[in-house]
Each structure stands twice: as C-alpha cells, then as structure tokens.
Amino acid sequence: MTWEVLSMxxxxxxxxxxxxxxMEEEYDIxxxxxxxxxxxxxxxxxxxxxxxxxxxxxxxxxxxxxxxxLSITIVFLFPSNLLKHWQRWGNFFDAIGLAxxxxxxxxxxxxxxxxxxAVIVAAVLTGSxxxxxxxxxxxxxxxxxxxxxxxxxAVLAGLVIGLGMANKAVELYGLFAVITx
Amino acid sequence: MTWEVLSMxxxxxxxxxxxxxxMEEEYDIxxxxxxxxxxxxxxxxxxxxxxxxxxxxxxxxxxxxxxxxLSITIVFLFPSNLLKHWQRWGNFFDAIGLAxxxxxxxxxxxxxxxxxxAVIVAAVLTGSxxxxxxxxxxxxxxxxxxxxxxxxxAVLAGLVIGLGMANKAVELYGLFAVITx
Amino acid sequence: MTWEVLSMxxxxxxxxxxxxxxMEEEYDIxxxxxxxxxxxxxxxxxxxxxxxxxxxxxxxxxxxxxxxxLSITIVFLFPSNLLKHWQRWGNFFDAIGLAxxxxxxxxxxxxxxxxxxAVIVAAVLTGSxxxxxxxxxxxxxxxxxxxxxxxxxAVLAGLVIGLGMANKAVELYGLFAVITx
Numbered sequence: 001m002t003w004e005v006l007s008m009x010x011x012x013x014x015x016x017x018x019x020x021x022x023m024e025e026e027y028d029i030x031x032x033x034x035x036x037x038x039x040x041x042x043x044x045x046x047x048x049x050x051x052x053x054x055x056x057x058x059x060x061x062x063x064x065x066x067x068x069x070l071s072i073t074i075v076f077l078f079p080s081n082l083l084k085h086w087q088r089w090g091n092f093f094d095a096i097g098l099a100x101x102x103x104x105x106x107x108x109x110x111x112x113x114x115x116x117x118a119v120i121v122a123a124v125l126t127g128s129x130x131x132x133x134x135x136x137x138x139x140x141x142x143x144x145x146x147x148x149x150x151x152x153x154a155v156l157a158g159l160v161i162g163l164g165m166a167n168k169a170v171e172l173y174g175l176f177a178v179i180t181x
Numbered sequence: 182m183t184w185e186v187l188s189m190x191x192x193x194x195x196x197x198x199x200x201x202x203x204m205e206e207e208y209d210i211x212x213x214x215x216x217x218x219x220x221x222x223x224x225x226x227x228x229x230x231x232x233x234x235x236x237x238x239x240x241x242x243x244x245x246x247x248x249x250x251l252s253i254t255i256v257f258l259f260p261s262n263l264l265k266h267w268q269r270w271g272n273f274f275d276a277i278g279l280a281x282x283x284x285x286x287x288x289x290x291x292x293x294x295x296x297x298x299a300v301i302v303a304a305v306l307t308g309s310x311x312x313x314x315x316x317x318x319x320x321x322x323x324x325x326x327x328x329x330x331x332x333x334x335a336v337l338a339g340l341v342i343g344l345g346m347a348n349k350a351v352e353l354y355g356l357f358a359v360i361t362x
Numbered sequence: 363m364t365w366e367v368l369s370m371x372x373x374x375x376x377x378x379x380x381x382x383x384x385m386e387e388e389y390d391i392x393x394x395x396x397x398x399x400x401x402x403x404x405x406x407x408x409x410x411x412x413x414x415x416x417x418x419x420x421x422x423x424x425x426x427x428x429x430x431x432l433s434i435t436i437v438f439l440f441p442s443n444l445l446k447h448w449q450r451w452g453n454f455f456d457a458i459g460l461a462x463x464x465x466x467x468x469x470x471x472x473x474x475x476x477x478x479x480a481v482i483v484a485a486v487l488t489g490s491x492x493x494x495x496x497x498x499x500x501x502x503x504x505x506x507x508x509x510x511x512x513x514x515x516a517v518l519a520g521l522v523i524g525l526g527m528a529n530k531a532v533e534l535y536g537l538f539a540v541i542t543x
Contacts, residue, residue: 022326030305030336031326037302045230049407052416054233065298117427121399124392132499137313139322141501145384145393155392203507211486211517212507218483226411237414246479318494320503 007044007064010100013093014130015040015068019075020093025138029076035137036072040064043101043130050125051108094131094143102127102157116159123157188225188245191281194274196221196249199315200256201274206319210257216318217253221245224282224311231306232289275312275324283308283338297340304338369406369426372462375455376492377402377430381437382455387500391438397499398434402426405463405492412487413470456493456505464489464519478521485519 018039022032041064048055105126109119128144135142199220203213222245229236286307290300309325316323380401384394403426410417467488471481490506497504 025322027326031323034305034309034326049230049411049417055230062296065302069298115424117431121427124396128396136317136498137323137326141387142499145389145396145499206503208507215486215490215507230411235414236411243477246483250479317498318504318507 006100006104008067010043010097010104011040011064011068012071013097013100014043014134015071016075017093017097017131018134019072021134021138021140023075027138032076033069033072035134036075037068038137039097039130039134040068040071041130042133043097043105043126043128046129046133047101047105047108047122047126050122051112097130098127098144099157101130106157106160120155120159124155127157187281187285189248191224191278191285192221192245192249193252194278194281195224195311195315196252197256198274198278198312200253202315202319202321204256208319213257214250214253216315217256218249219318220278220311220315221249221252222311223314224278224286224307224309227310227314228282228286228289228303228307231303232293278311279308279325280338282311287338287341301336301340305336308338368462368466370429372405372459372466373402373426373430374433375459375462376405376496377433378437379455379459379493380496381434383496383500383502385437389500394438395431395434397496398437399430400499401459401492401496402430402433403492404495405459405467405488405490408491408495409463409467409470409484409488412484413474459492460489460506461519463492468519468522482517482521486517489519 015036019032019036021039022035025031027035045055047053102123106119106123108126109122114122128142131144132142135144196217200213200217202220203216206212208216226236228234283304287300287304289307290303295303309323312325313323316325377398381394381398383401384397387393389397407417409415464485468481468485470488471484476484490504493506494504497506
C-alpha cells in the first residue's frame with residue numbers, strides 16, 4: 001500500500017515536472033507528453049532494469065499511466081502566463097518525485113537483501129533517473145548532478161531504509177515528508 | 182511476413198538516417214557506423230525492453246544487421262558534395278523509419294493484449310526511440326519532440342492498430358504508405 | 363580469472379575517468395560519484411542488456427562496486443591544482459577502460475557463439491558504452507564518436523577474439539597491453 005501511494009505521488013510529480021520543462025523548451029504537444037511520460041516512468045524503468053524486474057511490468061500499471069496522462073494534460077491546458085508565475089513549482093514537483101522514488105527504490109533494493117551501499121545507489125539512481133533522462137531529452141545538463149541539495153536526500157533515504165530504521169508505513173510517510181520539506 | 186518487411190524497411194531507413202546525421206556532425210568512420218546501428222536498432226531495443234522481450238533477441242536478426250551495415254557503408258561511400266544536395270533525404274528516411282517502426286511497435290503491443298493507451302505509447306516510443314537516441318548522440322535536441330508532424334503519424338498508427346482497424350497485410354502496407362506520404 | 367582482472371581494471375579506469383570529467387564540469391560531490399559509477403557500470407549494463415544477461419547481475423559484483431567507490435573517492439580527494447596537471451590522465455584511463463571492456467565484451471559475445479560481426483559490435487559497444495553515457499551526462503558530444511583512434515582498438519579486439527586468435531589468458535593480457543599502449 002505504502003509502495004502504491006509513493007509510486008502514485010512520484011508518478012504525478014515527475015509527469016508534471018517533465019511536462020513543465022518540455023513547455024519551457026517550447027516542445028510541441030507530443031514533446032510535452034513524451035517528456036512527461038518518460039520522466040514519470042524513466043526512473044521506474046531504470047530501477048526495474050537494475051534490480052532485475054522486467055521493465056514490461058510498467059505496462060501493467062494502468063492506473064499510474066492514466067494518472068500521468070491526466071497530470072500532463074492539466075499542465076498542458078494551463079495558460080502559459082500562469083505557467084511563468086509558477087515556474088518554481090517545477091523544482092517543487094521535482095523534489096517530491098525524487099523523494100517518493102528514492103524511498104521506493106531503497107525499499108525495493110532492501111527487500112531483495114542487497115547490501116547498504118547498493119541500497120543507497122538504488123535510492124539515488126531510482127530517484128534521479130527520471131529527472132536525468134528528462135534533462136537529457138530537453139538538451140540540458142542534468143540538474144541533479146549539479147545541485148547537491150537533491151541527491152543528499154536520496155542518499156539519506158537509502159541510508160535510513162538500508163539500515164532498517166524505517167519499515168512501517170507511518171515511518172515511511174514521515175521520511176517522505178521530511179525529505180520533501 | 183509483414184512484420185519482417187516493415188522491420189527491414191525501418192532498419193534500412195534509420196541506418197541511413199543515423200549515418201547521414203553522423204556525417205553532418207563530421208563524426209569519424211566509427212561514429213558513422215555506431216550512429217547508424219544505434220539508430221537502426223535503438224528503437225527495437227527500447228521496444229523489446231518495454232514489452233518484455235529480451236533485448237538480446239536483436240542479435241539473432243543477422244539479416245537486418247547486415248542490411249544496416251550495408252546501408253551505412255553506401256552512405257559513407259557517397260561523395261560528400263552529393264550528400265549536401267540530398268540533405269533533405271535525411272528527413273525522408275526518418276519518416277519512413279518512424280512509420281515502419283511505429284506500426285511494428287503497435288502490432289506487437291496490440292498482439293500482447295495491451296489497452297489502447299499502451300498501444301499508442303508503444304507506437305510512439307518504438308517509432309521515435311531510435312531517432313531520439315541518434316539525436317542525443319549527435320548532441321542535438323531530439324527532432325521528434327519539436328516537430329509535431331512526425332509524432333502525429335505514430336499516434337495515428339497506434340490508434341488504427343489499437344482499435345483493430347488494420348489487421349491484414351494489405352491494410353498494414355496501406356497504412357505504411359499513407360503515413361510515409 | 364582473466365575476466366575478473368579485466369573487469370577490475372576497466373571498472374577502476376572508467377570510475378576514475380567519470381569522476382575526472384564530472385570535476386571538469388564542476389559537478390558537485392554527488393555528480394562526481396554518479397558519473398564515476400555510471401561510467402564504470404554503464405558499459406557492463408549495456409553489454410548485459412545486449413547479450414541477454416540480467417542487468418541486476420551487476421549488483422552481485424560487490425568487489426567491483428567498492429573498487430569503483432574507492433577510486434572515485436581518491437579522485438575526489440585529489441587537490442584540484444594537481445588535477446589540472448594530470449588532465450591528460452583522463453584520456454589514459456579512458457583508453458585502459460575501453461581496452462579492458464572491449465576485450466571482455468568480445469569474449470562474452472564470442473562464448474555465446476555469435477557471428478564475427480556481432481562480436482565486433484559487442485566489443486565496440488561494451489568498450490565505448492560507459493564513456494558515451496558519461497559524455498552525455500556531462501553535456502558533451504561523445505568523444506569516442508569523434509576520435510577515431512579509440513574505436514579502432516575496440517574493433518581490433520573484437521576481430522582478434524572473434525576469429526579465435528586469442529583464447530588463453532596470456533594472449534588476452536598481451537592484447538590488452540597492445541591496445542592500451
């Protein structure tokens with residue numbers, strides 16, 4: 001359940017973030033949808049690849065898929081002058097997505113009995129994978145590699161979960177809130 | 182059979198397209214071959230990843246592989262002043278490759294019983310995947326994300342096949358001709 | 363055993379190379395670690411994908427992982443003025459990594475009974491994959507596509523191994539020394 005909620009939050013946040021950046025780059029409507037979807041599912045695809053789950057499992061997530069499409073559509077329908085006022089929201093959604101996916105990736109790797117170092121790397125790559133692909137597709141240098149502040153939280157998530165300090169749902173939501181804030 | 186013919190057309194068209202762009206970027210002979218091969222097989226690799234077929238299945242396509250190598254060699258041996266006259270052919274081969282792979286991806290996803298939205302996304306990503314990787318490796322922003330006109334056709338292919346409107350070979354070739362034209 | 367030694371050399375060389383370039387781009391500490399790890403394991407991940415071995419097998423390589431982390435840490439702790447003197451070392455480590463991974467990729471593909479053309483492509487992509495991902499993440503055009511000299515050696519490795527000219531450990535080390543030099 002916690003897993004699904006975190007996936008949902010991360011998917012929506014990254015879909016919005018990808019769509020925002022595609023609009024900043026003046027990509028057309030398909031660029032906006034592709035960047036939104038790739039950002040939302042790129043992190044999960046990389047995580048699945050890295051931990052040995054078939055990437056095609058993503059196709060079974062019908063709800064997440066429709067959620068992402070809905071989020072992107074809402075961003076796309078936003079009047080563009082409003083968008084400029086809210087540009088900073090891009091970073092906010094980025095932070096939410098990173099936190100949700102970093103925790104999710106750490107849980108996955110941890111459940112599979114990987115050592116602490118692998119759990120941390122899983123958290124970092126899962127949390128930042130979608131954003132890195134998004135930045136590459138937008139012709140930008142990946143933000144997460146330059147802006148220290150993001151990755152710290154992903155490492156923290158990996159550390160906390162890898163050490164078995166947070167296993168229950170309540171604790172995980174708390175961790176999520178702390179990282180996002 | 183239809184599948185093989187579409188694969189063959191897409192492979193040749195994308196191999197030529199990748200080699201063209203590598204030469205425009207003044208990459209060396211290996212850059213030209215790598216970009217040609219990655220463009221030709223990148224879309225298929227992404228499709229295989231997304232639908233759960235092992236990517237290594239690509240290695241069994243000996244004919245396609247040799248076809249791609251042959252196409253790239255022909256492009257490479259072209260006199261470079263002739264190449265400049267034919268620069269627009271790059272876009273033409275891009276369109277052919279996109280149409281062939283979009284239909285192919287849609288057929289695959291459709292055969293596996295995925296819902297309509299997934300079939301459309303499969304068509305878009307399969308058709309545009311090779312070109313996106315090619316543009317990234319050439320240090321360019323992906324053309325397909327900026328130039329609306331391409332992706333429209335891929336969506337159309339997904340829609341037509343997803344709705345079960347084109348199942349027979351004749352219909353598929355007609356769809357391919359319409360998209361390319 | 364030869365396999366492990368080549369993996370070890372390639373991992374350390376690419377981890378250092380990735381960390382160097384991240385520092386040249388003034389990425390933060392996490393950018394340095396991510397670029398180092400992605401460069402070290404990106405080639406192997408692409409190889410595993412292409413030859414049908416689960417990418418998650420990378421997680422079992424605990425020693426390589428710690429080796430990479432150690433190498434990156436050493437680079438990171440280097441005083442930056444010393445680094446500028448040694449900038450040319452980046453290319454040296456790149457060449458070592460490419461040679462080690464190209465041979466490794468060729469052995470793998472050869473052992474699986476692939477034809478000569480596939481063995482050559484496996485050598486090229488395995489040897490250059492990590493460096494290409496690294497350059498993309500650093501916002502650069504992939505060096506290996508522009509600088510002929512690198513890929514020649516990877517092709518050579520594929521050719522020699524694909525033709526069954528080097529099967530014993532001594533011969534493989536000799537090939538490695540020749541390619542690096």
